[in-house]
Amino acid sequence: MFVEKITPRFSETDVLGHINNTVLPVWFEAARAPIFRFFTPDLNPHDWKLIIAKVEVSFVGELFYGHDVEVKTIVEHIGSSSFVICQEAYQQGKLCAIGKTVLVRYDFKAKTKKVLSNEEKSALSGHLVADQK
Structure with a gap:
C-alpha cells in the first residue's frame, strides 16, 4: 500500500465550502506516482507506458479546505495487460472518497495494448490486496 498526503488548496474549494468533485481524480492521479515509477522510473512523459481505460470516483463523505x-493506494487486480488500482481518500480519519482506475500497458508507437512483463507484474504484486470494494 502507498500512502500520500495531499494538502487541499483554497482554489479547490467550491461555493458550498467543499473540495470540488473534479479535484479527486487529480489527487488520485498524483497518488499513483509510485506505481507509475514501476513503468517509467524518471516519470518522463516521452517514455510513458500506460493509458487509463476507466476511472470511477465514489463520494462517501465531505472534504474541506484546511485539513490534509x-x-x-493499492493494486486490486492484475491482468495480462491491465491492472486495477483502488484508492481511498481520508480526511480527519474519515473515509471521504473511493476511486478505481483501470490502467493498461500500452505501446504508443504500435497503438496497441502490450502484455505486462514479469518484472512489472512482480512490482505490482507487492502491493496487491485481495477482496477490496
Whole structure:
C-alpha cells in the first residue's frame, strides 16, 4: 500500500465550502506516482507506458479546505495487460472518497495494448490486496 498526503488548496474549494468533485481524480492521479515509477522510473512523459481505460470516483463523505487528505493506494487486480488500482481518500480519519482506475500497458508507437512483463507484474504484486470494494 502507498500512502500520500495531499494538502487541499483554497482554489479547490467550491461555493458550498467543499473540495470540488473534479479535484479527486487529480489527487488520485498524483497518488499513483509510485506505481507509475514501476513503468517509467524518471516519470518522463516521452517514455510513458500506460493509458487509463476507466476511472470511477465514489463520494462517501465531505472534504474541506484546511485539513490534509490521506490517499491510500493499492493494486486490486492484475491482468495480462491491465491492472486495477483502488484508492481511498481520508480526511480527519474519515473515509471521504473511493476511486478505481483501470490502467493498461500500452505501446504508443504500435497503438496497441502490450502484455505486462514479469518484472512489472512482480512490482505490482507487492502491493496487491485481495477482496477490496
